[in-house]
Amino acid sequence: MLALTAGSLSNTLTDLELSMGLDWLFDIRGPQKPPSDVVIVAMDETSENRLGVGQDLTRWRRFHADLIRQLHKQEASLIVFDLQFIRPHPADDQALAAAMRAAGNILLVECVQKFRHGDQDFYGREECSDTNSLPAISREGDSNTELPEQLVAMRKVPPTPTIADAVMDHAPFFLINDATSTSVREVWTFFDALAETPSMPVLTWYYHQVQARKLPVTPRPISSWLTEQRRNCQNNTNEPPVDSSQKRLLGKAICQGDSRYLNYYGPPRTFRMESYADVYEGKVEDLKGKVIFVGRANRQFSPGKSDFFPTPYSDSHTGKMAGVEIMATQFANLLEDSFIEIPAPGWIISSVFGLLVALLLFSFAGWPGIVLSLVFASAYASSAVWLFGQRHWWLPIAGPLLIQLPLSWLLSLAWSRYDLMCERGRILEFVSRVFPQWVGMLPAAPGQWTESANAGIAKSEKDVSGLCLATDIEDYTAIAAQHSPREMWTLLNTYYQVLGHPVVSHDGVIADVTGDAMMAVWFDAPATQQRRAACLAALEMAAAVASFNLSSSQEPLATRIGLHEGDLTLGSLDAGSSSHYRAIGDTVNIASRIQGVNKYLGTRILAAQSIAADLESIVTRPVGTFRVVGRAEPLNLVEVVGKISGDPPSNKMHALFADGLAAFQEGRWPEATRLFQAALALDANDGPSRFYLQKALHYSEMPPLAWDGIVVLDSK
Template identity: 25%
Template structure:
């Protein structure tokens, strides 16, 4: 995870502010509406329709396709239906309906037709045709149970025929809707100013009469109905809550109700309409269709109500559609108001703050993580937030959904661009500049801190690794420069790969020598064990190169490796203008001496007692000797690693056993027996041959009484 600095935090905040301000700005206000559409769809699909249409306080009487196909309406102009409409409305009122609203407008009458028909006009011959209809309207209006609808417009207003307006004593209310810039209905107006006074819309007036109250304006400017303060994100509107996706409103075919009147079934009207708000409207597939918040999931033109007299049409099955009949928009308003279930939207300030905060979280994630990780965080958090938003929408609270998602995605993209262009430029420079000189861990520390390396060090317990090619100077004299470079590059590359794969850090190359350490710069509790394993692997690799590499062919190269563990100063050491990440201490000097001591014993790898002790039981060892190296007065015991525990060969085990026996005689001053023991394996073990020679010399000339079994090495 990348560490972020103050500049990154400022950049994340600025990016979040820009992204949040842009997506919540007026030019993109359709995103707010899209959030409502998505929330409506998700709630409908995840939660489902759980509302029983029978509990609906509002029902629809539909002038549908069945009505147009059923006598006496089949083939008849709608202006001739008025008498039957009046009869049906009377039966609905007798059934106990609270109030009836017209979502259809009969703006003319056939009584006014001037079309010639014989000696008089057609209209003159039909004088009095609307009489029964107008009487029915007057009776219903007098009881406060009828509202006619009209469309307010400066250019083409649609209003009921004047005689109808007179009959209902101007109980006419507007059917106008509130359409968003994308032509989708998500909110509905509460009132319109007529002659300078606010007049409630059709749906609001229907709800008010059903509740026995009237809309009022509170001191804060909010609209209130029977104690319910109507939430309003857009002034003088309410946000529609299509909780049942239209299926929670019972719908009765006008043709069936007319037949029910003929049948005289008053009980049916009582069961269907008692205590209900009734809306009369058209639900034809080509007439007055509206796009609403249900457009993504699909809405329904109500649920077919019980039948009274006519059989249900064969094609009565309903399908979800992106558009619904306009009468169901008004029915939704009525139900929302009566049940106090309109949607509450956050205001512009709260919506913007929430959007910016979400974008800031994602921007910070994009600053700390790789692009793929940040994208995963964005997806997970967006899904979690969407689940929260759907849960809130179940309770009619609409949290912004598209704005935070899009703003955070934009912030993610901008932060990635910022990192690539500015923030990570320094990191890429550091990594590229120092990759060939410093350990990856050191570079990571530099990048995380945001600082260039500086002088300083710390005490660490490490294992030092020194290696050198035996007799390489004389071999190099016989090679061309090109051959020498090829051989050294292949050798050093092979050894370095092994060292680094075991957690070691190559400090430096000195000609054909390698200086490395284990346990720094990365912490490694098993540094001694890993160093020994690396030494054994390096020895095996050199044998493989001698056998298979063209550059090594016929050279018979061998190397010596010294290992020592202990405390050392590790860090950036040098001058103020130039320094290296390196190590200093007596631990380093001893490892260097052990590498050289191999030539006295004919061994390839020599380790100190401290290194051997820190490896635990991981390897099979043989103790070589107690030695005193140049520059150090204290004697140290040295050991040779043979192989992993239990992996040593039979010959190695035999040599180790014999050598241990001879070493025991040697330290007991029984030089004759020591010489005999060492002679047993002297032909196959140079170290045993060395001790056999020394034992015979001391057997012939015994040392003084104060002799100690410590070998003081004369050279490096």
């Protein structure tokens, strides 16, 4: 839940996703090849020097007419001027207008001005400059009085009538040229503030589709028709009479919002770019059918010059991108239907990511969960990169990877630690409450010892020859994952009462209770008495747990038990300022390993062979010799089956198993196979017979190189 909340919170950091996440995706994807039909004629530094115009845009107008004739001669499809012809130049305008009219395929960018606080904070492009910034509103009284509220206004400044009447159409293309602005990632398709006027790339795209006969010819000017269709689209009225394929094209271009995220093809100068002077002088060929964008585009140095903007690919080497290149990029995205799309709201994707990470961390506690969540996050990031490159889908990655994932890890580790401490505290509280005779061996609080409660133990250690009983709950991790800590506490509270009473009733001492495991010891008594008491306690524990599982509505807690005897040290272990009472020694470890062998044999109680000696009232049977993990010396084990009174009854299945075990240990695999199959015919649920049958069948086909009758177990 915390990870889910973090996902919703991280998505609010839009600046992080815009400035980092989207840039990462562009960097990883790398540049792509732009459409070959798009060519930029750059009014660059070389042209400034060769034509002697410098950086004064008004001095270029005398050359535009010859440029248009050269492009018309080469049969260019469309010619788009990213220039605003606002002020008249009588010496040049007539010739330029005649060339535009003769070409018949000229589109002109309109000047757009944006004001905040009336005539303050003015923004415009190129010739759309401060010399044309008239107040957007009128103010009464003192003109020097500051406006009390922020007022935003946009307006178009038309080109000179001579030029406007000569071109095929014109439309605005507006980008904020603000030194404090971040990279240009989003562009307008229509301008709501300008009465739904289409932007120049949309207008150019429609004319291009008309030429390609993919869209119908409409009454000119098309810019006015597009504005009308945009309004009709918003009102769901008067749809244009077009077929289904044309309707899809128009719907995506006209009806989908008023802005789109640009899919940049690469750094500046990724599009084919020809020098204005070279085209003007007729040195450039292969322009037939091309859409030509004419505008300022420096090839070498852009810092400090206007109409250049940072993009996701901008750096100290590439510099900023010219406005005309951004216009060409938007047109190319329209042409290829390749804008960056957001398939679903970012908060939904981030929330789903956070939920899946939380499920992994909840299902797999600790480091396994962290590793699996890292693998999942890597797969998510790889999918996001692939979808960005192949489908142009933008999935959030900065927030999920930089915020959600580390935060989820920290919260998971903190919660696991807190949950563990709470569980330990509840278990120890239960033990001290239910079994008051053990209070002298229990901490007053989790991990703490008091001088009064442990006066005879906390300061001393005792070496004894005793017997250790180890228990473990089968599949405890899976069971705990399905319940809350409170539910597990309630379940274990009853379980340990059931498990502990047989130990106490047979004079045993519980040395440790940790999660799903309990360790009990017998000492300071004759060996035969200890063995008999421990075996009886184990049998009663198994019977009590079976009854508990039948009466419980929760999952059964199948319990495995292992018994071993040997030397032990009983005493307290100091850890900082705390002490912990434990039974220490190899005997404890071996008892735990014997308990684990039950998992392989399908049994419940296993003991070292020495424990079964001279126990006339306990039924046991040998189950083989094993070499367990971490111990070189093999262990001869017996299964503690039950208790009897009087003469032990004969058991034909046990006899067949014993004969089969002898044949198995001597390497007579076919005979062992036959005997184990006969044993299973009498008792199909006998785990040891089933275990050895599988081994015998395997060894019949692939005998071991050196056989000594010992079964090697490679895991706990």
